Amino acid sequence: xxxxxxxxxxxxxxxxxxxxxxxxxxxxxxxxxxxxxxxxxxxxxxxxxxxxxxxxxxxxxxxxxxxxxxxxxxxxxxxxxxxxxxxxxxxxxxxxxxxxxxxxxxxxxxxxxxxxxxxxxxxxxxxxxxxxxxxxxxxxxxxxxxxxxxxxxxxxxxxxxxxxxxxxxxxxxxxxxxxxxxxxxxxxxxxxxxxxxxxxxxxxxxxxxxxxxxxxxxxxxxxxxxxxxxxxxxxxxxxxxxxxxxxxxxxxxxxxxxxxxxxxxxxxxxxxxxxxxxxxxxxxxxxxxxxxxxxxxxxxxxxxxxxxxxxxxxxxxxxxxxxxxxxxxxxxxxxxxxxxx
Amino acid sequence: xxxxxxxxxxxxxxxxxxxxxxxxxxxxxxxxxxxxxxxxxxxxxxxxxxxxxxxxxxxxxxxxxxxxxxxxxxxxxxxxxxxxxxxxxxxxxxxxxxxxxxxxxxxxxxxxxxxxxxxxxxxxxxxxxxxxxxxxxxxxxxxxxxxxxxxxxxxxxxxxxxxxxxxxxxxxxxxxxxxxxxxxxxxxxxxxxxxxxxxxxxxxxxxxxxxxxxxxxxxxxxxxxxxxxxxxxxxxxxxxxxxxxxxxxxxxxxxxxxxxxxxxxxxxxxxxxxxxxxxxxxxxxxxxxxxxxxxxxxxxxxxxxxxxxxxxxxxxxxxxxxxxxxxxxxxxxxxxxxxxx
DNA sequence: CTGAAAGCGCTTACAG
DNA sequence: CTGAAAGCGCTTACAG
Numbered sequence: 214x215x216x217x218x219x220x221x222x223x224x225x226x227x228x229x230x231x232x233x234x235x236x237x238x239x240x241x242x243x244x245x246x247x248x249x250x251x252x253x254x255x256x257x258x259x260x261x262x263x264x265x266x267x268x269x270x271x272x273x274x275x276x277x278x279x280x281x282x283x284x285x286x287x288x289x290x291x292x293x294x295x296x297x298x299x300x301x302x303x304x305x306x307x308x309x310x311x312x313x314x315x316x317x318x319x320x321x322x323x324x325x326x327x328x329x330x331x332x333x334x335x336x337x338x339x340x341x342x343x344x345x346x347x348x349x350x351x352x353x354x355x356x357x358x359x360x361x362x363x364x365x366x367x368x369x370x371x372x373x374x375x376x377x378x379x380x381x382x383x384x385x386x387x388x389x390x391x392x393x394x395x396x397x398x399x400x401x402x403x404x405x406x407x408x409x410x411x412x413x414x415x416x417x418x419x420x421x422x423x424x425x426x427x428x429x430x431x432x433x434x435x436x437x438x439x440x441x442x443x444x445x446x447x448x449x450x451x452x453x454x455x456x457x458x459x460x461x462x463x464x465x466x467x468x469x470x471x472x473x474x475x476x477x478x479x480x481x482x483x484x485x486x487x488x489x490x491x492x493x494x495x496x497x498x499x500x501x502x503x504x505x506x507x508x509x510x511x512x513x514x515x516x517x518x519x520x521x522x523x524x525x526x527x528x529x530x531x532x533x534x535x536x537x538x539x540x541x542x543x544x545x546x547x548x549x550x551x552x553x554x
Numbered sequence: 555x556x557x558x559x560x561x562x563x564x565x566x567x568x569x570x571x572x573x574x575x576x577x578x579x580x581x582x583x584x585x586x587x588x589x590x591x592x593x594x595x596x597x598x599x600x601x602x603x604x605x606x607x608x609x610x611x612x613x614x615x616x617x618x619x620x621x622x623x624x625x626x627x628x629x630x631x632x633x634x635x636x637x638x639x640x641x642x643x644x645x646x647x648x649x650x651x652x653x654x655x656x657x658x659x660x661x662x663x664x665x666x667x668x669x670x671x672x673x674x675x676x677x678x679x680x681x682x683x684x685x686x687x688x689x690x691x692x693x694x695x696x697x698x699x700x701x702x703x704x705x706x707x708x709x710x711x712x713x714x715x716x717x718x719x720x721x722x723x724x725x726x727x728x729x730x731x732x733x734x735x736x737x738x739x740x741x742x743x744x745x746x747x748x749x750x751x752x753x754x755x756x757x758x759x760x761x762x763x764x765x766x767x768x769x770x771x772x773x774x775x776x777x778x779x780x781x782x783x784x785x786x787x788x789x790x791x792x793x794x795x796x797x798x799x800x801x802x803x804x805x806x807x808x809x810x811x812x813x814x815x816x817x818x819x820x821x822x823x824x825x826x827x828x829x830x831x832x833x834x835x836x837x838x839x840x841x842x843x844x845x846x847x848x849x850x851x852x853x854x855x856x857x858x859x860x861x862x863x864x865x866x867x868x869x870x871x872x873x874x875x876x877x878x879x880x881x882x883x884x885x886x887x888x889x890x891x892x893x894x895x
Numbered sequence: 896c897t898g899a900a901a902g903c904g905c906t907t908a909c910a911g
Numbered sequence: 912c913t914g915a916a917a918g919c920g921c922t923t924a925c926a927g
């Protein structure tokens with residue numbers, strides 16, 4: 214009973230059956246008699262036998278592994294991952310496990326030459342792409358992936374003609390809710406922080422929601438209150454300083470992400486302005502910090518659990534040949550303290 | 555030039571050499587002539603060929619993969635991972651990548667039957683174990699892992715006779731620094747939050763440091779100020795309520811983790827006590843929230859980068875047969891606002 | 896420096 | 912229901 218690294222052949226010898234029968238028994242094939250199957254499975258358990266994944270994978274051309282590719286436009290020095298994406302990780306891992314898949318993670322610079330390799334090398338059956346980045350660079354890579362018949366799911370809005378499938382929250386609706394909330398509270402001059410170009414579809418969609426809410430309120434969205442800012446705290450900070458330096462008046466800020474919102478709050482506070490009395494602030498994401506800063510940040514929550522599970526279900530669907538549609542989930546406005554009211 | 559899923563044989567045909575030569579060329583074997591090697595590598599690039607990992611792994615009995623096993627005593631419902639461990643993830647992934655290893659992640663309940671399987675199935679060459687848990691349950695599992703000749707690194711203190719190797723910060727020194735800081739600020743009655751039993755060696759070590767600092771100051775550590783608490787915000791909260799309910803006096807709190815510290819701060823504030831004026835608070839970990847709560851938390855920082863890299867270097871060393879020692883890194887006291895001073 | 900050949904440990908048609 | 916056999920795509924002794 215004591216074999217060092219048992220193979221299915223060892224189990225077969227122990228059970229007095231052929232190796233093929235062991236293989237069938239362990240995969241619960243109906244072709245093998247129940248009594249035989251149970252006996253074999255017991256022996257496998259007793260000997261700590263586990264099917265060699267490399268051998269099985271080589272035969273079946275499957276790895277039962279999903280590669281999670283996180284990319285970020287951050288500078289390579291710091292290996293800190295955007296906490297917003299990190300919070301999805303647990304859900305992704307768990308739902309992958311429940312469907313019988315392992316999760317391989319990889320951090321990539323957006324500029325890296327990624328990664329047809331994961332699937333081509335049979336390390337993963339499919340990819341989940343997570344990150345905010347420049348859509349134009351991004352898109353080229355997606356096309357290359359699609360060309361290579363790689364299966365992948367993108368976290369992000371379904372952009373017209375974009376290769377592959379995606380899953381995201383309804384960013385426009387989120388932007389609308391955030392802005393309407395501010396408007397309903399009587400705020401008149403709402404600054405928008407984020408990139409509005411089509412290079413960043415999620416931010417652009419949030420901006421669309423912002424505009425839409427203004428129009429519905431009979432206001433045309435003020436152009437001088439739109440500040441380009443990247444998804445970094447320091448950029449949120451700078452954006453506010455710019456606005457202040459220009460002497461533009463504003464009584465609210467809608468930041469495209471919580472990270473920017475927090476930078477913005479700090480800048481406001483550093484300049485002696487009270488949040489929310491002088492300036493109300495809304496973020497987007499509801500990342501872990503949001504509830505803990507002072508004042509607690511009102512924000513648009515994306516349900517990370519739904520996101521993680523949706524992404525995994527879809528990629529597994531793609532892998533297993535089921536039809537998959539890109540889809541959107543509805544975000545919720547989480548009202549805390551940063552808008553007063 | 556257009557092959558769908560090329561194998562080394564396809565590359566061989568294209569290059570007019572044998573398949574063996576392709577294999578050698580791609581592994582940069584000195585056995586193949588430079589000109590030949592370059593030509594083959596070029597063809598591989600042009601055709602998007604990547605070595606099939608399953609086949610290579612089957613031959614070599616290596617996966618070039620590290621499994622990262624995160625376990626937590628949290629209830630399974632919530633798949634949120636302790637942000638402290640999450641912050642190590644980026645560093646682990648990057649340093650693994652730089653050494654040519656992939657990272658597989660898995661969440662486990664401490665009660666799960668883990669995971670000889672990862673190595674036995676050839677999915678991973680070695681394991682990194684990350685989590686706080688009950689040492690007694692834990693230890694049994696470690697012994698099973700060691701029995702199965704699994705290579706693993708534990709994040710945590712090297713406990714006497716514990717199977718395997720570990721890497722951690724010097725928890726006792728950290729506890730000492732935190733407590734001495736409080737004592738130096740004139741605090742006299744310092745509550746300790748955490749489990750002090752040997753079931754939780756890291757917390758017990760932090761407590762040792764706490765006692766040690768008291769002794770060095772000529773004080774014997776007060777026993778009625780020691781409250782058992784698990785690594786959850788709610789437990790930190792409850793611990794303070796208990797102390798308050800009992801009417802024990804205290805002017806400072808040393809919590810074994812930032813998570814507990816934050817729960818403690820909230821409880822204090824909820825009861826109208828000012829932090830740090832009435833009660834100073836120190837945490838441990840310097841997890842992402844610590845700098846952002848109000849007042850910003852003074853805490854003992856464990857260098858996550860050093861931790862991640864240390865863990866990876868060690869497990870790769872173990873995999874590649876180099877001698878590896880368990881070791882400790884020095885933690886730093888990060889002074890912010892929660893102790894005044 | 897290169898090739899022919901064996902074999903890693905499985906899965907699955909094929910035959911019975 | 913079970914077994915003998917082929918073959919997945921590599922790596923690496925062995926021979927030249």
